[in-house]
Amino acid sequence: MAKSAQSETSKNATRQRLFLIDGMAIAYRSYFAFIQRPLMNSRGENTSAIYGFVTFLNKILEQEKPDYIAVVFDTSEPTFRHRQYAAYKATRQKMPEDMASQLDLLKDVVRAYNIPVIEFPGYEADDVIGTLAKRAEKEGAETYLVTGDKDFMQLVSEKIKMYKPGRQGNDVEILGIEDVKRKFGVPPDQVVDVLALVGDSSDNVPGVPGIGEKTAIPLIQQHGSLSALFDKIEEIPQKGLRQKLETHRHKALLSRQLVTIDTAVPVNIDFHTLRASDKDVEKLIALFERLEFRALIKKLREEHGTNQTAKTEKEQLSSSPAERVDITSDEHTYRLVKSEQEFHALCERLKSASSFVIDTETTSTDALRAEIVGLAFALKPREAWFVSLAPKSRESGSLFDNSQTEKQFEGALDPTLVFKSLKPILENPSIKKIGQNIKYDMLALSQQGIRMNGVAFDTMVASYVLREDGQHNLDALAMEYLNYKMITYNDLTGSGKDQKPIRAVPIEQLADYACEDADITLRLYEILHKRVEQEQLQRICEEIEFPLISVLARMEEAGVAIDTDFLNDMSKELERMLDNLTREIHALGGGPFNINSTQQLSDVLFSKLKLSPVRKTKTGFSTDVGVLETLRDEHPIIEKLLEYRQLAKLKSTYVDALPELVNPRTGRVHTSFNQTVAATGRLSSSDPNLQNIPIRTELGRSIRRAFVPSSKDHRILSADYSQIELRVMAHIAGDEGLAEAFRNKEDVHATTAAKIFGVSSSEVTRDMRRKAKEVNFGIMYGIGPFGLANRLEISQTEAREIIQRYFDRFPKVKQYINDTITEARAKGYVSTLLGRRRYLPDINSRNQNVRQNAERQAINMPIQGTAADMIKLAMIRIDRDFLEKGLKSKMVLQVHDELVFDIDEREENDVKNIVKREMQDALKLSVPIDVEIGIGKNWLEAH
DSSP: OOOOHHHHTTTOTTOOEEEEEEHHHHHHHHHHHTTTSOOBOTTSOBOHHHHHHHHHHHHIIIIIOOSEEEEEEOOSSOOHHHHHOTTTTTTOOOOOHHHHTTHHHHHHHHHHTTOOEEEOTTSOHHHHHHHHHHHHHHTTOEEEEEOOOGGGGGGOOSSEEEEEEOSSTTOEEEEOHHHHHHHHSSOGGGHHHHHHHHOBTTTTBOOOTTOOHHHHHHHHHHHSSHHHHHHTGGGOOOHHHHHHHHHTHHHHHHHHHHHSOOSOOOOOOOGGGGBOOOOOHHHHHHHHHHHTOHHHHHHHHHHHTOOOOOOOHHHHHTOOGGGOEETTTSOOEEEEEOSHHHHHHHHHHHHHOSEEEEEEEESOSOTTTOOEEEEEEEEETTEEEEEEBOOSOOSSSGGGSSHHHHHHTTTOBOHHHHHHHHHHHHTOTTSEEEESSHHHHHHHHHTTTOOOOOEEEEHHHHHHHHOSSSOOSHHHHIIIIIOEEOOOHHHHHOOGGGOOOGGGSOHHHHHHHHHHHHHHHHHHHHHHHHHHHHTTOHHIIIIIIHHHHHHHHHHHHHOEEEOHHHHHHHHHHHHHHHHHHHHHHHHHHTSOOOTTOHHHHHIIIIIISOOOOOOEETTEEOOSHHHHHHTTTTOHHHHHHHHHHHHHHHIIIIITHHHHTBOTTTSEEOOEEESSSOTTSOOEEESSOOTTOOOSSHHHHHGGGGEEOSSTTEEEEEEEESSHHHHHHHHHHTOHHHHHHHHTTOOHHHHHHHHHHTOOGGGOOHHHHHHHHHHHHHHTTTOOHHHHHHHHTOOHHHHHHHHHHHHHHOHHHHHHHHHHHHHHHHHSEEEOTTOOEEEOTTTTOSSHHHHHHHHHHHHHHHHHHHHHHHHHHHHHHHHHHHHHHTOSOEEEEEETTEEEEEEEGGGHHHHHHHHHHHHHHSSOOSSOOOEEEEEESSHHHHO
């Protein structure tokens, strides 16, 4: 971290120091610092820019103690630069609305600090800052330009320095003359010459097209100035560069005028009038209360002796790390239920409650194999009850070898009594249940014959809907929203070799841990359900995500049957194939070696066979799949290695792993469906991950043969949306060409091929259709010429032409892409048709690769996310219909756009009708929805 500005002037303690803050630059920086998780108050207002600005301002005031200070803002009036060049800043993105709405309040806050706010119409803040800095320089004062804008480097001198905010936290970098030379390659007086050549796309300063900093800096270093460069332009040896400069000389000279900061602005301000003054504490407190900056209010009161009221829960929401609370410092009442009488009293409370939080404590993360050791309940914040359950058997054994262990279960209640009493309460749909990952509790309770109804809110799922990125576990949410540090599981049980089973934890500690979970979940619920309403995300939560929890719980409990004999046979066949491949690879590699050893394989490929290394790692040359794909045509060993890796992965990940995952009690595999992982809203699955079963190869597809019905009179039914994302794109984009193809039930890829290649449908070749298919799907993922060229193995020129023809024939698709990116830049997020959001913090990044990746995500998410919402709605309605009809058939798997069912043969027609109807009607589009249904003796046969 750089030295403070105060230490910079320690040798000359009498020198006066002026800090001039570029208001918009610091406000923008503060706003985007929180773009992934904006700070919002209870009114639903974004306060990120103000909070970040105030935090940085406090740092300056406390650490630097400036003699003079001011904050300078731009105005909306045109400047002399606009008169010089009408297109100046014409391409600049409009300020996000939720940032613009903060500026007036921000200025009020600055004024409450008794810091002058300066705005001068007709000039930019840069010019006003430059003018004041030069005036102060003449009087011997030292000025610090508080900004990250590199244009200010031109002002740096012996007495003018940049005070540049760092990228991490509150770090600061102070730039003097030598620092500018080191970072920018030229001294301050040559900065404008470099900027004139390079231009500035954000301000629409033209510069010389095709010249970047790498070219401009050496030119100015060599010639000293722009004018000297043009005087000796004939001496430039590179013909292309010389032509660029000659052709665009006028643009360079204009650009130099535009980027030069005017230091003679007729602003009637004497810098001596900018003397730092004491802040108006009461006015600041009033503003901070309006903004709900509780931690800043507390800090002000402590510093200035103002009466401080007791800290409320809302204050905890914005507390600084120094104020962080935990169970030892938090006011609460947690009760361990110690008798049947107390338990029945608790049940009466639960029966009469409109809602409550429930949390189970168990012996395993696998809910279907776990034993419940206790249940915690919370009906209001800071109050919770814990019911401890005795082990089902108290026969002699390791748990009861001594009196101390026996004492652990004093007060623990009979599980049979507890579950019998709780069953009517938990199954009552009119009593709303709240939880954190409540699906787990539902599954654990299902093993006790309890089918929980009335699930109304899940804090983990709500956190995901509000912000799909980040962490959604209870510890992280408590820290983020309540600034509360929870007891961790390792705090409770220890870790590593010293970790003890949960049954061995003293019951009082277990009670505190469980009650804290329930209590914090309820406190989070009170915050998150308001946030959901403020962000207008109730529909996503209440119509899709929360109802889906019960559907997924039933699917996970049902599980899917596996033909382990088939997998065992397949494993032996794969082993034989791998043995043959091993011998072939050894022969091609010149002798035996460990194919799975990166070091040995690298030695064979790059030392023995002399292949060209593609990428180096810390331990040597990489041999990953990407490298092998690059080397595919260089030696026959590569094809064999790729095949070996594919078969080995297939064998270890699925063929050998699936039988090990069969639950011995149910005889089935029970995957976990995750709602809070994929950024687009898609479900994922784990333990095992059934989303990634390979389907491109015959061997990969054959794994689906292992998924079979649960009994002889059952069959597997597969229902798959046909080209759903293309249909969604046609609807969202409103492109009549694509929509018409779907309405006419045409081969949409052939139709696209005919349009982009300008031929009739009968003249479309297989190659044309293949290319059109790649374009159709690639467009949804923001594919460019480079990506399409790689996929089709064609030149970028041809790929560019194909994409251009596509947009010519389907103009509304191009408009959708442009409009979506523009909206994402303004809002910071994109939405599905139903309002699900994906935030894109990198959409305005200056790094082109990072920004383009965010743009691709922006294009894809409304399409893929809407498709995800559709299948979730279909699942909810299908599940409802099955329950209402009392069907024995069950929905058992969801894989992307496909649903898999284990159906009773006698219910086949009912199931087919329900599934087709609900999938087609889940979300009405302007194009028809096609659902392909197949039935078979296994998943492969049904697909």
